[in-house]
Amino acid sequence: MTMETKGLLTLWLHLEPAYEEAMDAWYNYEHTDVVLGVPGVLGSRRFKSTEPYTPNQLRYLVFYEMADERVQESAPFQAIVDAPTPWSRYLRTLYQMRRRTNYKLLWSRETLPVEREAALLLVRSSCDDSAPEHDAGLAALLVDFLEQPYARAGQLYQAVPNRFGIADGAHAEPRRESLELYSFDRYDPDIVNHWIDQRRRRIAKMPAMLNELSADTFVPTIVPRRKASSPEQAA
Template sequence: MNLRGKGALALWNGIDPARRAEYDLWHTREHVPERVAVPGMIGARRYVRVAGPLPEYLTLYDMADTHVLSSEAYLRLLNNPTPWSKSMRPSFRGFMRLCCRRELSIGGGLGAALGAAVLADGPALSSSAFLAAVRGLTSQPGIVAVHLLVREEAVPDVPFTIGGDAPDFPRGGALLLEGYDDDALAACFSAVKAALEALAGTASGLTSYRLACAVDRDSLERLTPVKAPASVLHPETGTLSSRA
């Protein structure tokens, strides 16, 4: 499942450890499917951190373009969360959201391993030197695809607070590196860091992730929905319990 759209939404977050299993269920069976059903969404992937400083989870949405995030259908979901979604928001930790255009993709396929670094603002993101360095990364044996995402500043952030403090990382874009194996990808990180030096210190947080789940629009009709746990909803009324 290549990235196919012109836009990408990258979201990082941690979660209250007491709700980690619930988060995985909610995110997989309710939250991501309702987002992917929005017109213009192509698919989504959730990754879990293996090692590195960025937050525990990375969710990557593939979009036709960044206008999807200002569409009526998307804003309706954002501003009218389900009871389960509303109950999960305070349990997030270190939430970070980047709406980006897909500047460059080299290589192909979907790797089970992912390397991610966040990039600062500045013209260096589109400089010929940096783009050449990015293109050269697929010559590394452990890297099957590289994606350069550049933030669209015109897209506003979410209009509400999500639990926990936001992490202090650059937010100009992201470099994503797909691989077939955690160790094989990690062995390429020295070459990745050398490429990032072309940004003169405006990149940070190189972190390795493992794919947990991926879904696209074509598979939505085959997904089986699940209900929120009884600890979140009153089973008789379907309303939020005191936990939220």
């Protein structure tokens, strides 16, 4: 992520493996460039689950890094959603968007650039609105993570009200949701699982009740994309 990134839009997709190549081509040759053209969208990253394919799996993950959490509701961003290109309309028949959540950044620290990212652990949690002190506990946990083997970066986000979100059935967004991102510069399943166990033991000792919604590991499928600098910015 860039220093200017204060918002994160996450898209969780389900797609049959046979269509993965078609989706990658769409993102690589059209859609990512279109989204990066929106004012306030600063970068894009894509990932795939490390788990074997299952029919109901949230297998694919897309990040759009934004200047803040309000970019998604801007007119230029919504124009992409409301007036899709022919290629986008076709891709929408191939994938299902199971979850779309907009987050604001609470805490971030990197020890290596994002280009060194080899694996990403995402932990979603919910807690009572009356217990905001859990944010400080999670930030301290992220600091400790950076001392672990292969730790590259840690971020803490909070979900914001999102009238464009996907929120139905088991995937409904909770009243207060936190997103912890644990980035590794090398993918070692044993190291990742060890950290998950450490985290859960630490969470159990926190005064605020924290309910883990999901803990998933992904690997990047592309080199992170960044918005091209304008001639004025480059000067």
